[in-house]
Amino acid sequence: MAQLKKLLFGLIGASMLAPAANAAEEVNVYSYRQEFLVKPLFDAFTKETGIKVNVVFSDKGLIERVQAEGDNSPADLIFTVDIGKLNDAVDAGVTQPVTSPTLEKNIPANFRHPDGLWYGMTTRARIIYASKDRVKPGEITSYEDLADPKWKGRLCTRSGKHVYNVALIASMIAHHGKDEAEAWLSKVKDNLARKPQGNDRAQVKAIKEGECDIAVGNHYYYGKMLHDEKQKPWADSVYLVFPNQENRGTHVNISGVSMTKSAPNKANALKLMEFLSGAGQTLYAEQNFEYPVNPTVEWLPEVKSWGEFKSDTLSLAEVAELRKEAIMMVDRVGYND
Amino acid sequence: MDEAFSAHSAIDEARPVRHSGGGPWLLAAFVLAALVVAPIAALVWIAFNPAENIWPHLFATVLGTYLSSTLLLMTGVGVSVVLIGTGTAWLVVSCRFPGRRVFEWALLLPLAVPAYVIAYTYTDLLEFAGPLQTGLRAIFGWETKRDYWFPDIRTMGGAIAMISLVLYPYVYAMARAAFLEQSVCVLEVSRTLGSTAWRAFFTVALPLARPAIVVGLTLALMETLNDFGTVDYFAVRTLTRGVFDTWFFMGNPGGAAQIALVMLVFVVGLIWIERSSRARQRFHHTSSHVRALPGYQLTGAKRAGAVLACALPILLGFVVPASVLGYYAFEYFEQSWTADFLHYAENSLKLSLISAVATVAAAVLLGYAVRLNPGRGVRFASRLASVGYAIPGAVLAIGILIPAGALDNAIDAFSREQFGFPTGLLLSGTTTALVFAYMVRFMAISFGAVEAGLGKVTPNMDLAARALGHGPLATLRKVHLPLIRGSLLTAIVLVFVDTMKELPATLVLRPFNFQTLATYVYQYASDELLEQCALAALAIVAAGILPVIVLSRAISASRPGHRRSA
Numbered sequence: 090m091a092q093l094k095k096l097l098f099g100l101i102g103a104s105m106l107a108p109a110a111n112a113a114e115e116v117n118v119y120s121y122r123q124e125f126l127v128k129p130l131f132d133a134f135t136k137e138t139g140i141k142v143n144v145v146f147s148d149k150g151l152i153e154r155v156q157a158e159g160d161n162s163p164a165d166l167i168f169t170v171d172i173g174k175l176n177d178a179v180d181a182g183v184t185q186p187v188t189s190p191t192l193e194k195n196i197p198a199n200f201r202h203p204d205g206l207w208y209g210m211t212t213r214a215r216i217i218y219a220s221k222d223r224v225k226p227g228e229i230t231s232y233e234d235l236a237d238p239k240w241k242g243r244l245c246t247r248s249g250k251h252v253y254n255v256a257l258i259a260s261m262i263a264h265h266g267k268d269e270a271e272a273w274l275s276k277v278k279d280n281l282a283r284k285p286q287g288n289d290r291a292q293v294k295a296i297k298e299g300e301c302d303i304a305v306g307n308h309y310y311y312g313k314m315l316h317d318e319k320q321k322p323w324a325d326s327v328y329l330v331f332p333n334q335e336n337r338g339t340h341v342n343i344s345g346v347s348m349t350k351s352a353p354n355k356a357n358a359l360k361l362m363e364f365l366s367g368a369g370q371t372l373y374a375e376q377n378f379e380y381p382v383n384p385t386v387e388w389l390p391e392v393k394s395w396g397e398f399k400s401d402t403l404s405l406a407e408v409a410e411l412r413k414e415a416i417m418m419v420d421r422v423g424y425n426d
Numbered sequence: 427m428d429e430a431f432s433a434h435s436a437i438d439e440a441r442p443v444r445h446s447g448g449g450p451w452l453l454a455a456f457v458l459a460a461l462v463v464a465p466i467a468a469l470v471w472i473a474f475n476p477a478e479n480i481w482p483h484l485f486a487t488v489l490g491t492y493l494s495s496t497l498l499l500m501t502g503v504g505v506s507v508v509l510i511g512t513g514t515a516w517l518v519v520s521c522r523f524p525g526r527r528v529f530e531w532a533l534l535l536p537l538a539v540p541a542y543v544i545a546y547t548y549t550d551l552l553e554f555a556g557p558l559q560t561g562l563r564a565i566f567g568w569e570t571k572r573d574y575w576f577p578d579i580r581t582m583g584g585a586i587a588m589i590s591l592v593l594y595p596y597v598y599a600m601a602r603a604a605f606l607e608q609s610v611c612v613l614e615v616s617r618t619l620g621s622t623a624w625r626a627f628f629t630v631a632l633p634l635a636r637p638a639i640v641v642g643l644t645l646a647l648m649e650t651l652n653d654f655g656t657v658d659y660f661a662v663r664t665l666t667r668g669v670f671d672t673w674f675f676m677g678n679p680g681g682a683a684q685i686a687l688v689m690l691v692f693v694v695g696l697i698w699i700e701r702s703s704r705a706r707q708r709f710h711h712t713s714s715h716v717r718a719l720p721g722y723q724l725t726g727a728k729r730a731g732a733v734l735a736c737a738l739p740i741l742l743g744f745v746v747p748a749s750v751l752g753y754y755a756f757e758y759f760e761q762s763w764t765a766d767f768l769h770y771a772e773n774s775l776k777l778s779l780i781s782a783v784a785t786v787a788a789a790v791l792l793g794y795a796v797r798l799n800p801g802r803g804v805r806f807a808s809r810l811a812s813v814g815y816a817i818p819g820a821v822l823a824i825g826i827l828i829p830a831g832a833l834d835n836a837i838d839a840f841s842r843e844q845f846g847f848p849t850g851l852l853l854s855g856t857t858t859a860l861v862f863a864y865m866v867r868f869m870a871i872s873f874g875a876v877e878a879g880l881g882k883v884t885p886n887m888d889l890a891a892r893a894l895g896h897g898p899l900a901t902l903r904k905v906h907l908p909l910i911r912g913s914l915l916t917a918i919v920l921v922f923v924d925t926m927k928e929l930p931a932t933l934v935l936r937p938f939n940f941q942t943l944a945t946y947v948y949q950y951a952s953d954e955l956l957e958q959c960a961l962a963a964l965a966i967v968a969a970g971i972l973p974v975i976v977l978s979r980a981i982s983a984s985r986p987g988h989r990r991s992a
Binding site for chain 2: 117123124125143144145146147148149150151153154156157158159160161162163173177180248250252255284285286287288290291294295297298299300319412413416417420421423425426
């Protein structure tokens with residue numbers, strides 16, 4: 090019993106240790122991106138600069154955490170994968186403007202906040218996956234085509250409320266207006282082969298197995314599947330369609346970074362941002378088969394081989410604004426039912 | 427065992443015990459309850475400040491679906507866990523058939539499997555592209571989905587099945603303990619009076635075990651209600667979906683908190699209905715005659731049926747998912763095994779152990795304070811302290827962030843002003859905050875068990891101990907704790923296993939660079955890459971097995987007359 094007590098007190102004592110005290114040079118990151126995706130970047134940064142990067146990954150609640158921690162929050166940077174989250178961080182009032190000639194040189198204006206409240210680091214295209222066997226090239230070329238009744242029972246997508254679909258729907262609202270976009274979404278829903286479920290990868294898998302013929306998904310899943318032994322056959326069963334090449338271009342979203350208002354390691358945080366926008370671009374993009382935002386950085390040859398394309402230049406800030414309308418539209422047409 | 431939220435029968439009897447000296451206990455209980463309730467109070471406060479009124483949109487669109495699927499899910503899970511849990515508990519306690527001694531503990535195993543893991547493994551097995559359907563297509567020459575019919579796992583039915591398979595052990599554990607406690611006399615009397623075995627079960631054993639079964643059912647339903655991972659994965663739209671949409675997509679925390687509170691009303695309503703339906707009943711044993719239950723020797727078809735009934739939940743709820751994980755762990759061993767793996771396991775084990783002990787200690791404090799001072803106020807406070815279990819983990823985590831951050835910043839401001847130096851964040855982002863989160867979340871489990879355990883101790887014991895000159899603390903230490911150690915161990919084990927599995931609060935509240943097995947699994951599982959982390963998922967399950975066996979033995983031992991005979 091006495092030993093048990095000793096053990097317990099020992100454990101409790103050990104657990105009370107505060108988080109890493111402000112040791113040498115470091116920068117603290119709250120990341121909405123999975124740790125295994127960002128870790129290699131941070132390792133490269135640490136190797137180059139000697140600055141240690143501390144991470145907390147969570148797919149929910151990190152902005153709320155910065156907010157609750159207030160001026161004493163240890164977080165320097167917030168990493169996210171969707172324009173919506175970056176916008177949320179700005180709305181929550183937890184970000185600070187960052188101005189840096191390096192960042193402004195490396196990142197085109199449409200991929201950063203006008204006041205420097207967030208910076209995009211990679212872009213990802215929302216594309217259409219089509220069955221090699223059952224969909225002829227040119228049979229589908231735009232998001233508008235998804236509403237064509239000829240696809241009835243042949244389309245698969247993930248939940249209409251997933252952030253990537255929400256951003257796509259928001260871009261449709263921006264281009265066509267609310268009413269037309271809602272009519273479109275309603276027709277797209279009618280074409281669904283099954284209730285929206287799974288992630289983007291699962292939709293391609295469903296094409297492979299004949300459950301549907303076309304699917305909507307982010308482009309990088311193609312690369313991820315090609316490099317997974319089990320999933321390669323799924324990727325091999327489809328080809329990629331970059332929609333709307335004849336008009337406005339393909340809808341793209343970004344992953345990005347914001348500096349917190351309370352950032353205790355401001356200088357180091359800025360160094361990390363600049364690293365990611367420059368030397369880190371290739372690594373960042375490679376990690377997930379994404380496109381670098383920096384136009385001077387070469388695409389990964391493999392990614393390039395999937396096709397180069399024109400992307401929609403609609404401001405992402407506008408997409409973020411229309412997000413709420415898009416979600417309510419998903420509810421109204423009963424997209425997920 | 428008595429019911430978690432309404433051990434009034436026991437308390438009524440305990441009332442004459444009221445002694446001087448309970449004051450400090452009462453104070454401590456109120457302070458503790460206030461701490462545990464603070465995150466929920468924070469949510470209530472958020473609910474009063476919505477960004478905009480969410481209800482007109484919900485009424486006009488999805489509220490009907492959310493409500494009906496929530497009710498359907500809870501009804502489905504409720505009925506299933508009671509049938510499986512009570513049925514198997516009665517079989518292993520009162521009947522004799524081959525394998526019974528193994529089933530006794532093995533029936534608890536599915537408790538160690540996280541719901542999102544079982545959902546993932548079954549989807550992989552049963553979906554269109556899974557091995558089962560692919561095999562069927564190969565055998566029968568079918569090609570597309572239109573050629574044949576196969577039940578879809580990603581449906582309401584699938585969600586009910588998955589959740590029930592991992593939650594029935596709550597009912598099983600509680601019901602088994604209750605059946606074991608029942609005086610053999612009442613059953614024998616009923617048999618002597620001409621009841622058949624079935625009638626004895628339905629008219630005597632079942633009503634006597636009802637409070638215990640309800641404890642298990644309540645825990646299962648609260649856990650169902652707070653689940654997000656499984657229902658989201660299966661595309662079942664419950665109220666939890668509404669909470670997350672409103673909070674994280676529509677930027678309206680106030681509206682989300684309102685929906686979360688509506689969900690609480692569901693649970694409180696259920697508990698109230700159950701309580702009022704047996705308001706005047708009392709469940710006390712008049713005899714302490716507790717020799718081993720005789721046990722009906724089963725033969726023939728009945729024997730086979732009993733074996734099947736016990737084997738099936740274990741097979742489906744544990745063996746199948748564990749085998750799938752084992753297969754992936756083997757296939758993807760190189761990706762799964764990292765040097766940090768043992769470190770993550772150590773974090774998980776330490777956190778779970780500390781949280782289990784701390785939560786149960788807190789529950790003892792609350793339970794004993796109620797016993798010493800059975801007033802309305804403290805009883806209400808102690809029950810309020812148990813509602814954290816019914817709130818979705820990520821939402822509760824945010825409820826914890828707010829008071830923790832406020833406290834930290836207040837101390838910091840005070841220290842700066844008084845002593846001229848900053849203290850920074852003392853609580854936020856530490857493992858202490860995590861332990862606190864687990865305490866808030868799992869208080870329902872430990873308080874239920876402790877209250878039930880204390881309820882069984884006759885107040886005469888208190889009187890005797892106090893008459894002999896012991897104070898309340900000495901009485902607790904020398905009399906109550908030894909007597910209720912079975913209940914305490916049950917509570918420790920349940921909280922331990924639940925903490926091992928806990929994900930949403932751990933994700934949001936953890937310190938920098940801190941991984942548990944659950945968070946490590948999740949970063950892959952959230953990208954539908956469970957294969958890559960199957961080893962860690964398997965470790966969560968394995969870590970749950972040992973405590974589950976300990977629990978089973980403790981329950982058996984809790985019945986003095988019970989001998990482990992086949």
